[in-house]
Amino acid sequence: MNQPLAYVHPGAKIAKNVVIEPFSTIHNNVEIGEGSWIGSNVTIMEGARIGKNCTIFPGAVISAVPQDLKFGGEESFAIIGDNTTIRECVTINRGTIASGQTVVGSNCLIMAYAHIAHDCVVGDHVIMANGVALAGHVTVGNYAVIGGLAAVHQFISIGDHSMISGGSLVRKDVPPFTKAANEPLSYVGINSIGLRRRGFSTEKIREIQDVYRILYQKNYNNSQAIDIIEAELEATPERDEIITFIKNSSRGVMKGYTSSLSKD
The missing domain is CATH 1.20.1180.10 (Udp N-acetylglucosamine O-acyltransferase, C-terminal domain)
Structure with a gap:
């Protein structure tokens, strides 16, 4: 690490071989696992727990307080698993008293400008394309794929191995193994290729x-x-x-x- 142009709070726990590029800010009560790379101009705020071999690109903001007027400053977390890639300008808010944490699993790809709100749980091997927005309390199953600019209503569940078309408005739960498209969002077959x-x-x-x-x-x-x-x-x-x-x-x-x- 040893990057003099990055700010790392003394209370942060950073593995020895983590790379933090210039002009990034790591707040107190943050943990980052071995082999992770933090690009320039990344902000990682209190409560972040980032796994091993993660890659976080410039402009991302991890573990900011929830955009929820009911949030009262309680301790909560944003947890990211191992081998997950967070692209440019992604925002992942930490949890509220409802669950105490927002979770993104391992081996995920979260593309540029995506937003994951408070208390979401995103499984492993998930792909979220550019500009996807998850409202609070959304659950995304393992291996799900969400197309670019899709917007997901709060408290929605998206099943394992499902695929949602880009630009979709997701107002109802999407069962596992399915493809979802059209407006209103509808079943259009199973995700057989995936x-x-x-x-x-x-x-x-x-x-x-x-x-x-x-x-x-x-x-x-x-x-x-x-x-x-x-x-x-x-x-x-x-x-x-x-x-x-x-x-x-x-x-x-x-x-x-x-x-x-x-x-x-």
């Missing part, structure tokens, strides 16, 4: 498709569809993950096809 890239077999992908055909293409309501799925389709981890996600949805899940051009 699943193949991650090693899902053709048989497993077909099982997931069978679940969503009942949910979205048979004109059942969700309760009817779940009863049929549980009765007719063999129990698998993926089937049960979909069922659990829909049962636990507090905002309701996105609707089915809104365009005859939509395909799996």
Whole structure:
């Protein structure tokens, strides 16, 4: 490290081989793990916990206080896992008394100008493209991909391995393994290409498709569809993950096809 043009508070805990470029500011009560690189003009504020081998590009602000009028100055954290890349001008706010922390997992790519608000939980291997905005209390599952300029309403849940089209307004929960697009945001098939890239077999992908055909293409309501799925389709981890996600949805899940051009 030893960068005289960067400011590092004496109370910060910085691993010996962290690189901090000129004109960055590291506040008190910050921890940065081994091998991480902090670019120029980065601001890392109190409560940041940054893992190993992270890369944070110029202009990013990590662990600023929440943009929430209910925030009362309570101690809280912004936690970033290992091997995550934070691109230029990303903002990640720390948590509130509601959960005490905002979490971004490991091996994520958060592209330029994205915003992750207070009390969000972002899983591992997530890609958020340029300008994505997550409101407070959003949950993003592992391997999810969110296209550029998408805006996600507070308290939304986005399932594992899902993919959301750029420019989307996400007002309803997005179940796992799906693709979401159009306005209002709708199911447009399963994320079959992404699943193949991650090693899902053709048989497993077909099982997931069978679940969503009942949910979205048979004109059942969700309760009817779940009863049929549980009765007719063999129990698998993926089937049960979909069922659990829909049962636990507090905002309701996105609707089915809104365009005859939509395909799996």
